[in-house]
Amino acid sequence: MRRNVREKKLYETYRLAYRRDMTSPAHIAMFSIAAHGHVNPSLEVIRELVARGHRVTYAIPPLFAEKVAETGAEPKLWNSTLPGPDADPEAWGTTLLDNVEPFLNDAVQALPQLIEAYEGDEPDLVLHDITSYPARVLGHRWNVPVVSLSPNLVAWEGYEKEVGEPMWEEPLKTERGRSYYARFHAWLEENGITEHPDPFVGRPARSLVLIPKALQPNADRVDETTYTFVGACQGDRSAEGEWQRPDGAEKVVLVSLGSSFTKQPAFYRECVKAFGELPGWHVVLQVGRHVDAAELGDVPDNVEVRSWVPQLAILKQADLFVTHAGAGGSQEGMATATPMIAVPQAVDQFGNADMLQGLGVARHLPIEEATAEALRAAALALVDDPEVAGRLRKLQDRMAQEGGTRRAADLIEAELAAARA
Structure with a gap:
């Protein structure tokens, strides 16, 4: 496996420091928000660090305390004002400023x-999800290494000119947009940070990227002295439940729009029409908490409607995945070599859908075009295509070589060793 120069130096420092002081576990503090797509990618890394003897605290709102505690980490609870994971998607608003x-x-x-939670219990290293702005402030306050765990794409050289500036051009013409940046600047300066909010949010000093490199746009322009792609960190999901492919099911399709943007009854009805009438097909339809099964009308016996499913367990047996193309779902589809129809709903999902289609393992269908006819045509073109299957197998092999959980933990320990050297 190839390693960049920085990584090689860190590993050497780690080996030397580890030989000197093998019995000195660290206190590592992880920070995230109460959202499945931001907590779940980190959990196996946290579990591995605990197994290696480190004390890991995890700052998280109470809703996710039990999930965090199952890894062996100690939850440090705080109260959030963000919409929860079960909130109506409309709670997030519709504009860029509504979102940020x-x-x-x-x-x-x-x-x-x-x-207050960490008073007298400061860590040796800070890990944080990209949404946790306080983590970087605290790392600066405590003067300890800070490592970002990115659950989705990262900035490449030229990102600001190509994406950031055009995206912010109109909002910055408004009083609300200018006020947002003024408040952000003032908050950072109050905490001793002179950095502009844009690089503070989007340009960490060190980041481990928890997605396959194949999902990263402009991957050849990503600075790999800062960003290391360790790929999916998937562990044992048996606690989420099992699923058994029904006898006689010739094809199985899973339809899931993730955990947040699931309020799409019209789309689910199109899926029932698309796949429910196909002989020999079995459909698992996850509709989330905001849609009642009664809204779907008459549902054939080969359509299994659930509010939640053990996604990975189903994908290991599925022939097709209709997904919103979130980072987690996209890489689970790749890891299980499952062809995908990508129907993105928000944020990075549109880019992920384009990436998957560009890799030749999915079809990108905008939701307004996702009719029963279009869904069925895309499905039939994907599931029996040997070239699609071959590309998925190659991607599966490449993902396995990225190192996943163990490599992420090795790199975190290397950062600790470098700070102690």
Whole structure:
């Protein structure tokens, strides 16, 4: 497996420090928000660090305390003002400022809680999800290494010019947009940070990327002295439940729009029409908490309607995955070599859908075009195509070589060793 120069140096420092002091576990503090797509990718890394003897605390709102505790980490609880994972998607608003302002507001009110929670219990290293702005402030306050765990794409050289500036051009013409940046600047300066909010959020000093490199746009322009792609960190999911392919099912299709943007009854009805009438097909339809099965009308016996499913267990047996193309779902589809129809709903999902289609393992269908006819045509073109199957197997092999959980833990320990050297 190839390693960049920085990584080789870190490993050498780690080996030397580890030989000198094998019995000195660290206190590692992880910070995230109460969202499945931001907590789940980190859990196996946390579990591995605990297994290696480190004390790991995990700052998280109470809703996820039990899930965090199952890894062996100690939950450090704080109260969030963000919409919860079961909130109506409309709670997030529709504009860029609607989406970003809640994170700043939450960070400002969370920081005093976190300072109090860690008073006299400061860690040796900070890990954080990309949404946890207080974590970087606390790392600066404590003067300890800070490592981002990114559950989705990262910035490449030229990202600001190509994406950031065009995206912010109109909002910055408004009083609301200018006020947002002024408040962000003031909050950072109050905490001794002179960095501009954009690089503070989007340019960490060190980041482990928890997605396959194949899902990263412009991967050849990503600075791999800062960002290391360790790929999917998937562990034992048996606690989520099992699923058995029905006898006689010639094809199995899983339809899931993830955990947040699931309020799409019209789309689910199109899926029932698309696949429910195909002979020999079995459909697992996850509709989330905001749709009642009664809204789907008459559902054939070969359609299994659930509010939640053990996704990975089903994908290991499925022939097709209709997905919103979130980072987690996209890489689970790749890891199980399952062809995909990508129907993105929000944020990075549109880019992921394009990436999957570009890799030749999926079809990108905008939701307004996802009719029963279009879904069925895409499905029949994908499931028996040997070239699609071959590309999926190659991607599966490449993902396995990225190292996953163990490599992520090795790199975190290397950062610790470098700080102690």
